[in-house]
Amino acid sequence: MNTIKINLFGESHGEAIGVLIDGLAPGIKIDLDFMRAQLDKRRAKGAISTPRHEADEPELISGFFNGHTTGTPLCIMIRNSAQHSGDYAATKDIPRPAHADYSAEKKYLGYQDYRGGGHFSGRLTAPLVAAGAICMQILASKGIHIGSHILQVANINDQAFSDDVSTLAAEIAALDKLYFPVLNEATGVAMVAAIEEAAKAQDSVGGIIESAVIGLPAGIGEPFFDSVESVLAKLLFSVPAVKGVEFGLGFGFAGLKGSEANDPFIAEAGEIRTATNNNGGLNGGITNGMPLKLRTVIKPTPSIGQPQQSVNMKTAEPVQLSIKGRHDPAIIHRARVVQDSMIAIGIVDLMTARFGYLWQL
């Protein structure tokens, strides 16, 4: 991150979590209702989510005055309220498989706040959504829109985003209204059923989120080291559970020939564009004016109720671990708005690098 400096703080069972954003222009009228609506998309709801329900009310501590950004560092804090810290003390030396417990123990030398995953809890993504809401608002005012849907859960696949820009715009607009974001409603029903089934089996599922950005001008990106892919991947790989990121055809490029993969250039009414969009709107790490397309894979939630094999970190004794607590059989529907948010932050950073922060107004 360069022009937009963002840092995240807090632990799942501490007093509060929050985000500090520097680099916003003064004079942005913040739409708090939109911020709350975005946070609502991340909220746990129904049988497909954890029963831990948090109010997640964002408090704008600084950098905000009379309804607008001031241009000084903006701190958003969200208080923690629904902690059951007792759930974790008994198992603090037993690392949960596929969680950060063991690697954090090694990095933080045992001083990490282990309660509820501490700094590694998915809860930390709530302030990112609040920050992302401001960035999405900035982008929307410039005609740049971001949308994500669940392309896959378990082995159920949604249809991919349309290659037609106006259809894609409609798809993005429609997704904004959905808590469980899919393009094909029937697919969504099947996915929810699969998640509920996993929940009953005290198990969890993973999946793939597909995102698209429309309205980006050509010429954005700062290679060599700050290509659009680099900037977005750095942000997306910071999100817990993301284990892969691909742009355009992504891993689908592996089996293709150049003659199949290359996007021919054409002109429509004097405007240059590509006939296909296999490269996902990016050439050489720079936008080419076509919709930006990317996909991430979200691994299955590591916390499951089924007994698992672990080890006591102090004694190296084997332990049969059954995670009680309150957990999500799937996080992919909640992760979607986090993904939108990270993309928004990255794009505001890249646009600001090129146009200066007054561009945000």
Added chain:
Amino acid sequence: MNTIKINLFGESHGEAIGVLIDGLAPGIKIDLDFMRAQLDKRRAKGAISTPRHEADEPELISGFFNGHTTGTPLCIMIRNSAQHSGDYAATKDIPRPAHADYSAEKKYLGYQDYRGGGHFSGRLTAPLVAAGAICMQILASKGIHIGSHILQVANINDQAFSDDVSTLAAEIAALDKLYFPVLNEATGVAMVAAIEEAAKAQDSVGGIIESAVIGLPAGIGEPFFDSVESVLAKLLFSVPAVKGVEFGLGFGFAGLKGSEANDPFIAEAGEIRTATNNNGGLNGGITNGMPLKLRTVIKPTPSIGQPQQSVNMKTAEPVQLSIKGRHDPAIIHRARVVQDSMIAIGIVDLMTARFGYLWQL
């Protein structure tokens, strides 16, 4: 990049290309033969590569004295010698499909050096290999080894890296000796044949590179925003033609359940490790002591001899484009050492963040 600051300069048909690295400790004895051997892996050879052959002799301009690093910024320069600049002038307004020509025109307002892809040429990866050689040397002296092989070309698949650490170590050591790096020799023969066939058809192929790192301690990584995945993906997505990066099972996580995907913890002789390594050695963005595993997809080389559809950027007239020049039907075998280099740079950065630069000695 934080503790290791690296910047790349130069254009394909300019006087020279180079890299400036800051953050190296003083007193590292640089093995120039190893650096040359690494550059040799990136060199174009045979019918599977471009006929443009460069000497690629690295000159250490600064930060190097009496055979050792001095600790001041180290500049490595490689002169350009085999340019045929005339090849490009005629087509400077005709963007090559899937190349950076058009997006660079938009970003650089027409002032970019368009000859041979300029700053976007694959040639720019040569100085990265030179810088990476120093980082690989540092890591090797600590027992940390990196290796990559071609997992897929066209639709031919090599076997994956072994899950057994000592077998994996042997595989990495063997790859170091190969110009066309595969684990299964017969696979390699088939892949080379597929590339030669594409060359004859004036076409190109893509593929997948799998990398592994052994010897990493647990506890490395700087989440939230500098997770190991974030740091490595940022570097890898800067490499031309990389369109996807995944860690551990990567996109394979999408169809799995938590009970299938989670890596159980076990203890062997008092040492904690995981029974499987689906997470590729990373939990919560931090190393867990298991081998780090990742894969990138390399899209088919965009430069192909077959006629393609393009547009004159000045007139918006359609143009039938046949790229003459000298190009690679595949770059995946040459990209392998670039991938090793980028991983090495990222890991030295992360280790230095934790242990200070004197650790490098």
Added chain:
Amino acid sequence: MNTIKINLFGESHGEAIGVLIDGLAPGIKIDLDFMRAQLDKRRAKGAISTPRHEADEPELISGFFNGHTTGTPLCIMIRNSAQHSGDYAATKDIPRPAHADYSAEKKYLGYQDYRGGGHFSGRLTAPLVAAGAICMQILASKGIHIGSHILQVANINDQAFSDDVSTLAAEIAALDKLYFPVLNEATGVAMVAAIEEAAKAQDSVGGIIESAVIGLPAGIGEPFFDSVESVLAKLLFSVPAVKGVEFGLGFGFAGLKGSEANDPFIAEAGEIRTATNNNGGLNGGITNGMPLKLRTVIKPTPSIGQPQQSVNMKTAEPVQLSIKGRHDPAIIHRARVVQDSMIAIGIVDLMTARFGYLWQL
């Protein structure tokens, strides 16, 4: 700032002010009593300070668990409590001379929180003192001690720090106990009288603060652009009212010859040191093992009760301005601990760059 990333947030009359510090090692036992004692040195007291008295109780929101740092970003918040916001509304379009009101209006386009100087209030230095307390504690545990005294107020001069290291150590230790920090007690009495006199005249005074650091090893500093002078000056010039920074003899070098200014090297019991310390412990931007010495000038507090000439920013009409509010006739005695704190932050950054963050333990 590199290895220690610090950011400051909040406005004088907002809900809270705070600091976010990233880069601290896990496992530092934070001495909250020391932090409070440091904040107490910055507190307004007596006739020489503003009557606005704040509780300034630091809340450690994150990165702190069971009495120790966790190694994740540490957020310290201090609530604002004693605001009289009504004082400012009437004069928001009348910039106070030598304050940031006018330049902030230009930079923040009128969206700044103008109440009490907003983000530019001296209040913002309180969280810096809290952060600095942690850094001073780290340094003290390594035998590195920082002290500052008022070298000049109005035209009254304190004696300079001793050139003898053990005398200097005693001076630093003694200063820690003083609210009005001077080496010569009688000088302090005269300075306080001068400040009280200025207060009666509804005026204010400036002065010079001299600082020293003992116990620094030779070889710290990251030239070219992160010389010790560069790192410390960048931090010190961020403190409101600092208009000059000099190291060693500073501006006194202007009239000297090389033969007078150069510090000869000598050896004492096999240890190399310099016979004099005109360079203030720094050669080539790197510590040489001698005490680091620097001075800053603190301009007179801009807020004075006397009528001053200003202009209405909206109408460009001239205005006679009499600042009511509650202000400090001098801030130099309160600024001393801010200066100590900034130096401490800078030195922990430089030490961490060299030795890694585990050095902090």
Added chain:
Amino acid sequence: MNTIKINLFGESHGEAIGVLIDGLAPGIKIDLDFMRAQLDKRRAKGAISTPRHEADEPELISGFFNGHTTGTPLCIMIRNSAQHSGDYAATKDIPRPAHADYSAEKKYLGYQDYRGGGHFSGRLTAPLVAAGAICMQILASKGIHIGSHILQVANINDQAFSDDVSTLAAEIAALDKLYFPVLNEATGVAMVAAIEEAAKAQDSVGGIIESAVIGLPAGIGEPFFDSVESVLAKLLFSVPAVKGVEFGLGFGFAGLKGSEANDPFIAEAGEIRTATNNNGGLNGGITNGMPLKLRTVIKPTPSIGQPQQSVNMKTAEPVQLSIKGRHDPAIIHRARVVQDSMIAIGIVDLMTARFGYLWQL
């Protein structure tokens, strides 16, 4: 440095020295004659400088095409040609007083290139002047002009810059034509005589450089940590021999009252400005539209012919050191253009942060 990333490389007696600048806009037509003229101001000439004369011809290795910047990293290299490396080998273990020899030995563990001061040689400022020339050219095209003069050498004082903006503009223009930059010609003659006298005595002199910038808009600066003072001081304190930096009245503020020091606001033809400019064009770390004024102190050149006391770093034996080589009795006249350059780099950085890099065009 944020939007303009600059790094310096090379050693005094290596193959070349150079600078890498990233963040320049594409399409800046570089005036190479101006760059050479700037380098000429830094060149050693006459009896007041070292007899080591270098060609200092800048080579633009990258980022430059058809006479314009391309927008990719621009590398400027200057070959070393006139080295007498034999001068230094004999004394490599004898640190020269007030030089970086000893502190560099500690930092670089003996691996530094010790010849001619290596990376710490004043020669390293030549590439900074080349980079600064580009920045000054950008600024001049926006009506922003920078000038510096020698305010003091030994105990001889030049007149200070005028407080009248149009007089100041004329002074800055006139300084551009002088190799020995003073406002009062007679003063310059006396200063040169003092330097020649020091040269005869095998000694050296220090002094003060005063700089001014006109044409800056109000509202530039990025507090809290990137105040204009912070950004410029960080750069200026990186220049060898600078031991103090002050803005506006600087240390002169210490003896003043607020009523004397504050700059009243007035309006002239609807334009707001200050009646005086004691704050040197900066309030709260942000420009206020008045001329920016600063001064640095340049310590006497440490290399002098007179015998000096030193110590053998290997044996800790005392040594009488007589520096032979070829040295400058004063560097202040050569340092002037370095100071202009550093200020230019800092201001382009700050302007680009606010307006984006396209502003540079």
